[in-house]
Amino acid sequence: MPTFVKRILGLVIVVGVLVAVNGWASRxxxxxxxxxxxxxxxxxxxxISIILAVSLNLITGFTGxxxxxxxxxxxxxxxxxxxLTVYFSQPVEVWLTGLVGATVAQALVFLxxxxxxxxxxxxxxxxxxxxxxxxxxxxxxxxxxGFAEIIRIIILNxxxxxxxxxxxxxxxxxxxxxxxxxxxxxxxxxxxxVITIVVVYNIVRSDVGRALISIREDELAAEAMGINTTRYKxxxxxxxxxxxxxxxxxxxxxxxxxxxxxFQFIRSIEIIIMIVLGGMGSITGAVLGAIVITILPELLxxxxxxxxxxxxxxxSALLIxxxxxxxxxxxxxxxxGIPWLKRSQKQPEGDKPAGEKGVPIAQSQEVRK
Amino acid sequence: MDTFVQQLINGLNVxxxxxxxxxxxxxxxxxxxxxxxxxxxxYMVGAFAGFYIxxxxxxxxxPSWMALAVxxxxxxxxxxxxxxxxxxxxxxxxxxxxxxxxxxxxIGVSLLIENLFVAQIGATPxxxxxxxxxxxxxxxxxxxxxxxxxxxxVIFLVSIALMxxxxxxxxxxxxxxxxxxxxxxLNSAKLMGINTDAIISLTFAIGSALAAxxxxxxxxxxxxxxxxxxxxxxxxxxxxxxxxxxxxxxxAVLGGLxxxxxxxxxxxxGQHIGIASTYRDAVAFAILILVLLLRPSGLLGSTVQEKV
Numbered sequence: 001m002p003t004f005v006k007r008i009l010g011l012v013i014v015v016g017v018l019v020a021v022n023g024w025a026s027r028x029x030x031x032x033x034x035x036x037x038x039x040x041x042x043x044x045x046x047x048i049s050i051i052l053a054v055s056l057n058l059i060t061g062f063t064g065x066x067x068x069x070x071x072x073x074x075x076x077x078x079x080x081x082x083x084l085t086v087y088f089s090q091p092v093e094v095w096l097t098g099l100v101g102a103t104v105a106q107a108l109v110f111l112x113x114x115x116x117x118x119x120x121x122x123x124x125x126x127x128x129x130x131x132x133x134x135x136x137x138x139x140x141x142x143x144x145x146g147f148a149e150i151i152r153i154i155i156l157n158x159x160x161x162x163x164x165x166x167x168x169x170x171x172x173x174x175x176x177x178x179x180x181x182x183x184x185x186x187x188x189x190x191x192x193x194v195i196t197i198v199v200v201y202n203i204v205r206s207d208v209g210r211a212l213i214s215i216r217e218d219e220l221a222a223e224a225m226g227i228n229t230t231r232y233k234x235x236x237x238x239x240x241x242x243x244x245x246x247x248x249x250x251x252x253x254x255x256x257x258x259x260x261x262x263f264q265f266i267r268s269i270e271i272i273i274m275i276v277l278g279g280m281g282s283i284t285g286a287v288l289g290a291i292v293i294t295i296l297p298e299l300l301x302x303x304x305x306x307x308x309x310x311x312x313x314x315x316s317a318l319l320i321x322x323x324x325x326x327x328x329x330x331x332x333x334x335x336x337g338i339p340w341l342k343r344s345q346k347q348p349e350g351d352k353p354a355g356e357k358g359v360p361i362a363q364s365q366e367v368r369k
Numbered sequence: 370m371d372t373f374v375q376q377l378i379n380g381l382n383v384x385x386x387x388x389x390x391x392x393x394x395x396x397x398x399x400x401x402x403x404x405x406x407x408x409x410x411x412y413m414v415g416a417f418a419g420f421y422i423x424x425x426x427x428x429x430x431x432p433s434w435m436a437l438a439v440x441x442x443x444x445x446x447x448x449x450x451x452x453x454x455x456x457x458x459x460x461x462x463x464x465x466x467x468x469x470x471x472x473x474x475x476i477g478v479s480l481l482i483e484n485l486f487v488a489q490i491g492a493t494p495x496x497x498x499x500x501x502x503x504x505x506x507x508x509x510x511x512x513x514x515x516x517x518x519x520x521x522x523v524i525f526l527v528s529i530a531l532m533x534x535x536x537x538x539x540x541x542x543x544x545x546x547x548x549x550x551x552x553x554x555l556n557s558a559k560l561m562g563i564n565t566d567a568i569i570s571l572t573f574a575i576g577s578a579l580a581a582x583x584x585x586x587x588x589x590x591x592x593x594x595x596x597x598x599x600x601x602x603x604x605x606x607x608x609x610x611x612x613x614x615x616x617x618x619x620x621a622v623l624g625g626l627x628x629x630x631x632x633x634x635x636x637x638x639g640q641h642i643g644i645a646s647t648y649r650d651a652v653a654f655a656i657l658i659l660v661l662l663l664r665p666s667g668l669l670g671s672t673v674q675e676k677v
Binding site: 064066131132134135137138139141142143145146147149150153154156157265269272276280309310312313315316317319320323324327 | 402403404459462463466467468469470472473474476477478480481483484485487488600604607608611645647648650651654655657658661662665
């Protein structure tokens with residue numbers, strides 16, 4: 001099958017699955033089979049977690065720069081996009097509805113809002129990234145944490161987005177929408193999760209991705225090879241922040257309520273746990289981690305009796321056990337998928353690239369001769 | 370002027386507590402290059418250890434100096450043990466792995482301690498017994514209208530005494546020499562016959578004991594203690610350690626005092642220049658970012674050239 005046919009087929013399947021799941025998760029259900037709202041919400045939150053985990057993996061897993069401030073960029077995206085929706089989107093939506101009809105108008109407006117949120121978050125990423133990425137390791141971690149806290153405290157002090165009472169809609173002296181419209185549904189969230197995965201996958205496999213991975217492996221060596229490490233680190237950081245902003249605006253337009261408590265230090269930690277669990281430097285691992293970490297606390301709610309209070313204890317003990325037994329994460333840097341399933345079929349020796357596991361470099365060079 | 374002196378006293382008081390906690394961060398970082406995220410939680414454990422000692426020994430009934438001394442020492446011993454257990458079972462097994470692994474381990478330990486406490490005793494604040502009597506908050510006039518309370522005097526005296534004791538241990542005893550050797554170069558220290566594992570364990574014990582003292586002392590000033598009290602205080606104390614130059618003991622004290630004073634001044638004077646007092650918690654982080662950008666080695670730290 002030619003590649004483009006495969007791609008179109010893949011696209012059709014992905015869109016089909018998303019539309020079907022979206023119908024299933026909507027209030028009306030699909031062919032009379034609806035998903036209870038609790039599970040539908042969990043499904044959407046999982047999608048948002050996937051965007052966050054995969055995007056953080058670009059900077060932490062592939063570039064090796066430990067950032068504990070991802071929730072801060074999510075907050076920037078969430079607040080800036082919801083701000084635009086509440087105070088400025090209504091006239092545009094009314095005008096567009098006259099031109100193309102309500103459904104398309106709403107979709108266009110929301111797309112614009114999401115891109116705006118991503119843009120502002122990317123700008124925040126640039127402003128934070130340029131100075132902080134000069135630092136390494138622990139220092140970078142603690143500076144990103146500091147920036148995320150500062151972002152949160154600044155938002156907490158802006159009255160127009162509700163401050164400490166939270167943001168539900170227009171705040172009294174200013175005029176705008178009284179409640180945040182629920183633009184986002186599973187189709188949007190799932191769609192952007194797929195887009196995030198595809199974009200990050202393609203970045204990682206491009207020359208930019210090679211540069212990022214070389215920075216992770218050895219920054220000094222990468223620099224010696226002529227890679228402008230600062231430029232690539234900032235680039236990864238900005239892209240990662242933009243996706244965190246997208247996740248934030250989807251979150252805001254799904255929940256219809258924003259509070260700075262949702263974007264605390266612990267939220268950033270949660271995203272880190274997702275990629276640590278799945279394996280740093282593995283996209284499928286990050287997806288897996290995002291699913292497990294979003295659903296696990298809910299599953300643990302069903303623990304019997306007293307154990308329910310120990311939900312979060314189990315959660316943190318799990319993190320420690322993973323670090324003790326498998327510090328590279330469950331998946332490590334490996335990916336799983338169709339090729340992984342096919343791998344059980346024996347490969348001819350000569351096909352393996354030099355230096356890969358199991359084939360000493362000297363031997364594989366002999367084979368090549 | 371009165372207000373200024375008053376703010377300074379309050380600020381240095383908060384700062385003294387940050388300094389006690391920052392010492393633990395700086396000592397551990399000096400030896401293992403590890404940000405011990407669980408250190409803020411050890412401070413919380415210390416406060417609760419003091420609370421339960423007072424409860425079970427029966428000192429909660431009436432105020433006495435004796436009770437304060439027993440609770441302080443008891444809390445320090447318990448926290449020291451907790452610190453040693455954390456080091457032995459969480460950090461030692463991952464010491465050989467990458468720094469990101471150890472950092473995540475530290476975050477995991479921190480979350481575990483917090484959640485264990487929340488699950489066990491609930492998140493509602495407890496009232497720490499007042500050992501200094503009903504007069505603890507009554508101020509002594511210094512000059513003008515500036516005043517200092519009994520609790521503040523106790524905090525100053527005890528923290529200064531502990532810092533001097535630490536200085537003596539680190540610079541005048543054999544153990545202190547070993548600690549400095551390990552922090553200079555772990556492998557060389559091992560070759561010189563120093564039992565590095567024991568020294569690292571001891572470092573955790575001392576750092577944790579100091580944090581616990583900070584916990585008990587804070588509780589004399591602000592008696593509400595809860596399982597999450599260590600998160601923000603711990604982060605600020607870490608900032609203090611970085612400000613002073615991480616790995617540097619006098620630096621941690623200086624950093625702590627500066628952070629405490631800066632925070633209090635923002636609350637006291639911030640509104641005159643348009644900074645709301647709600648920015649209080651952002652001050653430490655803003656200072657951190659400025660320090661790391663302008664002078665990453667901190668005020669008293671020395672620059673280390675990275676070897677290729």
